[in-house]
Amino acid sequence: MVKNYHATTGVDEFYYGVLNAEETGVTGTVPERIKFLQEISVSQEQSIEKAYGDNKVAEMATSNGTVEVESQFHKLPIEDRIVLFGLEKTESGLYAYGANDNPPYVAAVFAKTHEDGSKEWVGLPKGKFTKPEQSNKTKEDGVEFSSDSMSAEFMDRKVTGFSEEKSVIFGRDEKGSTAARDAIFTAVFGVAYPTSEALPTA
Template sequence: MTEEKNYRASTGIDEFYYGVLDEVTNTTAAVERVKFLQTITVEMPQEPVRAYGDNITAELAVSSGNTSVTSGFHKVPEQDKKVLFGLEENEGLIAYGSEDTPPYVAVVFAKTYEDGSKEWVGLPKGMFMRSNITGQTKGDGVEFSSEEVTAEFMDRTVKGFENEKSAIFGRDAKGQTTNRDALFQAIFGQAHPSVVEGGTETTPEGV
């Protein structure tokens, strides 16, 4: 029986998680959440490459470009900036420098739908670039600032797939977590933070 096609468009984003990768095992020791994700764009460019002969196209191939991520947050906590950007801290002071070395990280986030379903997006291996420092004067009204961070991702070996991958997707119906859990295992090598021993679920603190 043919599976029914789904034409619902996403209406929101939620649950942005990252973990620092062990480059040998491709797993993470811990998964961290950054709350209040506002926007995210994953660019996976491709362009056709043509071979010519007899004044016509003889063959076509596809060239894939770099996977880039631009994400906007209400605020990125300092604890996460230290990890994502590879910053140094000394007695409460956090410093940026030309020799900062951001670690390889993996990322998972969710696109949400009005019917309660979620599409999970996993990015297996990449690096975040430090964000700009901006500010503006307060005027007659109150305007909240936001923070934009960018990252570059690459292909990585992911268990269950024959070739290396740079993005993996899985969708769950409302109340279901099967593909979410499989994606967390594939990307981070561990369960979603809400899954505890015994297979039951609890809401993570602060969610």
């Protein structure tokens, strides 16, 4: 086996979709893309639980928590905020936060890019996003662009091809290949990777 040691140098192609009632895929024909992803981290709390006897460790077991995701975008469009955070929107175009907001279960996929043109795809089968902190600053002598962040927690879900439920899925494509990308979109979203013809024109 030839191992690849090329490090990640960027992130791209963040997609999400609201899970259908059966959790076999997402609602709609194509997942939604949020452009201009700047940073994203995926972590899972993991601990080793120990049982003792005869003054020593008798057995150890691994305890896994939910998967935590922190992401930052150049801008989170209002349309995506309404969906991801479960906000109510009025006919006049207003939207609001409230105590009874209940964000939907969503699936998400993004790509980690490498300088050799290869990509590592990351799939998150089932989770919920939470509302970000609102922070703004006055304009001073120079121009500074703001950014929007959001957090999420993802849990296990049954994914075709795996014998047990999973919370994070990975796949790697060499430059010019789309096999892993296509497989991860089908597994996580239940639909094919959206081609330019399938994407909305707006």
